[in-house]
Amino acid sequence: MWWKVAEGVLIPFLGTSLGAACVFFLKTGMSKRVEKALAGFASGIMVAASFFSLIVPALEQAAPMGKLSFVPAAVGFLIGMLFLLVLDLIVPHIHLDKSEEGPRSGLKRTTKLVLAVTLHNLPEGMAVGIVYAGWLYGNAEIGISGALALALGIALQNFPEGAIVSMPLLAEGMPKGKTFLYGVLSGIVEPIGAVLTIVAAGLILPVLPYLLSFAAGAMIYVVIEEMIPEMSEAPHTNIGTICFAAGFVLMMVLDVALG
Numbered sequence: 001m002w003w004k005v006a007e008g009v010l011i012p013f014l015g016t017s018l019g020a021a022c023v024f025f026l027k028t029g030m031s032k033r034v035e036k037a038l039a040g041f042a043s044g045i046m047v048a049a050s051f052f053s054l055i056v057p058a059l060e061q062a063a064p065m066g067k068l069s070f071v072p073a074a075v076g077f078l079i080g081m082l083f084l085l086v087l088d089l090i091v092p093h094i095h096l097d098k099s100e101e102g103p104r105s106g107l108k109r110t111t112k113l114v115l116a117v118t119l120h121n122l123p124e125g126m127a128v129g130i131v132y133a134g135w136l137y138g139n140a141e142i143g144i145s146g147a148l149a150l151a152l153g154i155a156l157q158n159f160p161e162g163a164i165v166s167m168p169l170l171a172e173g174m175p176k177g178k179t180f181l182y183g184v185l186s187g188i189v190e191p192i193g194a195v196l197t198i199v200a201a202g203l204i205l206p207v208l209p210y211l212l213s214f215a216a217g218a219m220i221y222v223v224i225e226e227m228i229p230e231m232s233e234a235p236h237t238n239i240g241t242i243c244f245a246a247g248f249v250l251m252m253v254l255d256v257a258l259g
Helices: 002-024 032-061 063-068 070-090 109-136 144-171 176-187 189-199 201-232 237-258
Strands: none
Touching: 002 109, 002 144, 002 176, 002 189, 032 063, 032 070, 032 109, 032 144, 032 201, 032 237, 063 070, 070 109, 070 201, 109 144, 109 176, 109 189, 109 201, 144 176, 144 237, 176 189, 201 237
16 A cells, blocks of 8 residues: 555656656757647646546535535635745746746746746645545545546656756756756655655545645646746747647546546
C-alpha cells in the first residue's frame, strides 16, 4: 500500500525533472510557439484535474448535506484562490511572460523565475497528497486508480513547467547542469507538500471535501494568473487554445478511464 503512495508522490516530481532535462537536448531556448503550446497543454490538464479529480469528489463526499452539499466545494475553492493570491503578492517572482510580480527585492531574475514555478507546484503537490490520503485512509469516493490518474496528469503538465523554468535560464547563458538543477528544485516542493499532507491525514480527513476544493481553487488561480496570459499573448494565440483542449481532454480521459 505504501509503495503505491510513494509512487504517486514521486510521479509528478519525475515529470518536472524530465522537463528540466530538455536543456541537455536543446541548444537554445524554446520558440514562442512551443512555449504557448506547452502553457496551453498544461493549463488544460490543470483545469480538468481540478474539476474531475478534486471538485467532483468534494461534491460527492458532501452529498449527505443535501441542498447544502455545495458549501464545502465553494468555501474550499475560494480559500484556495485567496491563499495563492496572498502568496502571489508576498513572494517575489516573475510571471511566465517575464513580467515582474510581487514585492521588490534584491533577488535575481533567475531566482524569481524558479520561485514562480515553485508557486505553481505547491497546490499540485497538495492535491496529490490530499487525494492519496483520502484513498489511504479508506475514503469510499477516492480509489487508487483515480489517485494515480491525478498523479499522472500533474506529471504530464509538470513536464512543460520543468522546461519553462530551465530553458530561459539556458538562454541567459547559465550552464546546462545548473539550469537542470534549478528546474528539478522548482518541483521538489511537490513531494514534500504531498508527504506532509499525508502525514497529517488523520487531521484532514474530516474536512477532506474542503481541502480537495482548496487544492482545486489554488490550481485554477495558477491557470488564470499565469498560464492563460502566457498562452493568449499575441501572436499565435490559437496554438495555446488548441493545446488547452488537448490537455483538458487527455486529463478527462485519464480520470474517467482510470477512476
